[in-house]
Amino acid sequence: MLLAIAWKNIWRNKTRSLVVITAVMLGLWAGAFILAYVFGMINQRLEDAIGNEISHLQLHHEEFYKDYAPKFYLENGEKVLEGLDSNPRVKASTGRVLTYGMVGSAANSTGGKFIGIDPTREDQVTQLSTKLTEGEYLQRSDKNKILIGKKLADKLKVKLRSKIVLTFQDINGDIVAGAFRIKGIFRSYNTALEENNLYALDQDLSRLLNAQHQVHEIAVLLQDEEQVDEYARDLSQQYPTARVESWKEISPELGLMVESLDQYMMIFFVIILLALSFGIVNTMLMAVLERVREIGMLMAIGMNKVRLFGMIAFETIFMVLIATPLGLLLAYLTIYWFGMNGLDLSGLYQEGYAAYGFKSIIYPQLDAMYYYRIMLLVGITALLASIYPAITALRLDPVKAIRKI
Amino acid sequence: MEGHKDRVIRTEGLFKVYDDGAVSLKAVNDVSLSIEKGEFTALVGPSGSGKTTLLNLIGGLDTPTAGKVWVHEKDISGLKKNQLIDFRLYNIGFVFQAYNLVPVLTARENIEFVMLLQKVGKEERNRRVDQLLGEIGLQDKAGKRPAELSGGQQQRVAVARALASKPQFVLADEPTANLDSKTAENLLDMMAKLNMDEGMTFLFSTHDQRVIDRAKRVITLVDGSIVSDVTREKTTIEA
Numbered sequence: 199m200l201l202a203i204a205w206k207n208i209w210r211n212k213t214r215s216l217v218v219i220t221a222v223m224l225g226l227w228a229g230a231f232i233l234a235y236v237f238g239m240i241n242q243r244l245e246d247a248i249g250n251e252i253s254h255l256q257l258h259h260e261e262f263y264k265d266y267a268p269k270f271y272l273e274n275g276e277k278v279l280e281g282l283d284s285n286p287r288v289k290a291s292t293g294r295v296l297t298y299g300m301v302g303s304a305a306n307s308t309g310g311k312f313i314g315i316d317p318t319r320e321d322q323v324t325q326l327s328t329k330l331t332e333g334e335y336l337q338r339s340d341k342n343k344i345l346i347g348k349k350l351a352d353k354l355k356v357k358l359r360s361k362i363v364l365t366f367q368d369i370n371g372d373i374v375a376g377a378f379r380i381k382g383i384f385r386s387y388n389t390a391l392e393e394n395n396l397y398a399l400d401q402d403l404s405r406l407l408n409a410q411h412q413v414h415e416i417a418v419l420l421q422d423e424e425q426v427d428e429y430a431r432d433l434s435q436q437y438p439t440a441r442v443e444s445w446k447e448i449s450p451e452l453g454l455m456v457e458s459l460d461q462y463m464m465i466f467f468v469i470i471l472l473a474l475s476f477g478i479v480n481t482m483l484m485a486v487l488e489r490v491r492e493i494g495m496l497m498a499i500g501m502n503k504v505r506l507f508g509m510i511a512f513e514t515i516f517m518v519l520i521a522t523p524l525g526l527l528l529a530y531l532t533i534y535w536f537g538m539n540g541l542d543l544s545g546l547y548q549e550g551y552a553a554y555g556f557k558s559i560i561y562p563q564l565d566a567m568y569y570y571r572i573m574l575l576v577g578i579t580a581l582l583a584s585i586y587p588a589i590t591a592l593r594l595d596p597v598k599a600i601r602k603i
Numbered sequence: 604m605e606g607h608k609d610r611v612i613r614t615e616g617l618f619k620v621y622d623d624g625a626v627s628l629k630a631v632n633d634v635s636l637s638i639e640k641g642e643f644t645a646l647v648g649p650s651g652s653g654k655t656t657l658l659n660l661i662g663g664l665d666t667p668t669a670g671k672v673w674v675h676e677k678d679i680s681g682l683k684k685n686q687l688i689d690f691r692l693y694n695i696g697f698v699f700q701a702y703n704l705v706p707v708l709t710a711r712e713n714i715e716f717v718m719l720l721q722k723v724g725k726e727e728r729n730r731r732v733d734q735l736l737g738e739i740g741l742q743d744k745a746g747k748r749p750a751e752l753s754g755g756q757q758q759r760v761a762v763a764r765a766l767a768s769k770p771q772f773v774l775a776d777e778p779t780a781n782l783d784s785k786t787a788e789n790l791l792d793m794m795a796k797l798n799m800d801e802g803m804t805f806l807f808s809t810h811d812q813r814v815i816d817r818a819k820r821v822i823t824l825v826d827g828s829i830v831s832d833v834t835r836e837k838t839t840i841e842a
């Protein structure tokens with residue numbers, strides 16, 4: 199009966215209750231959607247970073263990171279790659295020759311990262327060929343051809359087929375230089391990468407380095423991202439002299455971003471709920487104050503405090519209970535739709551997003567877990583918001599309340 | 604004090620003083636009275652004479668400044684607020700001037716409500732509600748909400764609700780104040796009939812002379828004190 203009265207009381211002032219229900223519904227909808235949007239954005243950034251730049255795992259010589267000296271190439275690079283090729287867990291892998299130095303044109307010069315690639319394998323790992331906006335991708339038969347980022351090309355004031363000179367140390371520490379002709383210009387949503395990286399054939403760089411055909415870096419893309427840590431361990435055991443790192447270690451800021459996002463998003467949601475709960479409390483206080491006489495009468499005829507509290511509290515909770523599934527359903531539907539079709543904000547912030555390595559079309563996504571968490575938070579909010587109005591009702595003195603008649 | 608097995612209400616030296624610092628007002632001033640089971644008593648007096656205050660004290664809604672109230676020889680003056688709520692639920696039926704009913708419940712549900720609070724079984728509840736609806740003559744309005752009933756009908760439902768909990772007595776503070784005199788008389792006749800049929804004790808306050816005429820006993824208050832207490836041998840009640 200108390201529940202029935204609480205339920206019926208909601209509909210005494212339909213407009214007011216519907217305003218609260220709608221507010222909670224919209225709040226949850228917007229909150230969940232923003233959550234999904236941010237998760238979609240971060241996930242996309244992560245997938246891009248893994249699929250286009252850093253891959254799931256990387257292998258280097260143990261001392262390579264010390265000073266990035268070209269003499270620290272991977273032992274048995276060829277063998278490692280063969281082993282990876284025959285492993286069903288591996289989707290693609292490639293070896294790279296790495297060196298750092300100066301790149302100069304007639305107009306300008308700047309620092310750069312020179313990457314010697316196996317064009318076919320590299321493309322499988324990072325889809326490099328798809329990033330080209332001008333010119334063509336590298337081929338095995340090319341000689342001293344190079345791919346350069348658009349930003350760097352602008353800085354050096356060079357165009358397709360221009361000649362640029364790379365200067366760096368060989369494995370003996372001697373300075374060497376090589377002239378390369380620009381075969382292609384690529385773009386990347388990651389500005390830093392577009393400004394720094396140059397891709398040449400591994401054989402060309404090895405020759406300049408006075409090295410055998412050896413690689414400094416092996417990048418591995420796995421079939422299943424969940425297996426990263428496990429497979430990293432396996433590889434370390436298999437190749438004890440190599441340093442095996444997962445994407446989280448290679449790019450700790452990405453890992454941190456993913457992990458801290460959870461907390462930030464929950465804080466964000468708590469703030470939304472806090473705002474909503476003020477609205478709920480306010481409405482319920484109005485409802486209680488409107489019914490002072492009635493509540494006084496109920497206390498007079500013997501409705502005890504527990505029951506009175508329950509009656510008012512349930513009214514609050516019911517309103518939230520009506521709003522929550524509606525809000526979350528709306529959120530689910532919009533997230534699903536935009537998750538399929540993408541949300542394009544390119545008109546607004548494309549440049550800004552690109553500077554941080556984000557794309558402008560976002561595919562919002564929200565794990566089921568977050569819907570449960572939201573429900574839990576909403577439940578707690580409803581309970582907390584129900585307390586104050588109910589306590590206000592309890593404080594009424596029946597004698598005074600009835601005298602108002 | 605002995606030999607009063609059927610005494611339902613007794614007060615002894617009851618005071619209620621309102622003191623706002625500057626003036627102290629004795630709303631109830633040394634009231635001692637007792638009411639036997641089955642009485643049908645009117646509490647009368649000019650406005651501000653303390654009728655409501657006295658009823659509230661007897662009904663355990665308010666606590667006296669001094670003096671005691673016994674209900675069935677149980678001293679309720681010492682009960683705590685929470686204990687009083689439960690005491691009222693099981694021992695006292697209330698009828699107020701207005702706002703007696705829960706607006707979202709039907710007449711039937713309103714009558715049933717107190718029994719639900721008392722945790723009376725469903726069968727017994729239905730039986731009692733049907734019986735009371737018959738006694739107040741509103742069987743056909745059982746499914747109506749208060750807003751769909753006339754003022755007189757609402758007060759009838761309120762009386763039925765007060766009786767539903769099988770209280771020791773019913774306190775009614777100006778139950779007819781919002782009714783026209785014909786309707787008021789009808790309500791009083793109904794109460795008188797319930798008084799006869801169920802042996803229910805009624806104590807009601809009123810201004811209305813025609814209502815007063817129907818009482819068996821009339822207690823008059825002036826400035827918080829009883830100035831007369833008359834029990835009539837013959838009454839004008841027709842059953």
Ligand SMILES: Nc1ncnc2c1ncn2[C@@H]1O[C@H](COP(=O)(O)OP(=O)(O)OP(=O)(O)O)[C@@H](O)[C@H]1O
Pocket residue numbers: 621628630648649650651652653654655656657
């Ligand atoms: N809470 C209060 N504080 C101060 N004075 C009060 C309070 N309640 C009642 N009084 C005073 O106590 C006196 C008795 O009031 P009460 O309501 O009991 O009279 P009444 O006989 O019921 O009057 P009426 O016929 O108008 O209903 C009045 O003078 C009233 O102003």
Ligand SMILES: [Mg+2]
Pocket residue numbers: 654655656776
């Ligand atoms: Mg009064």
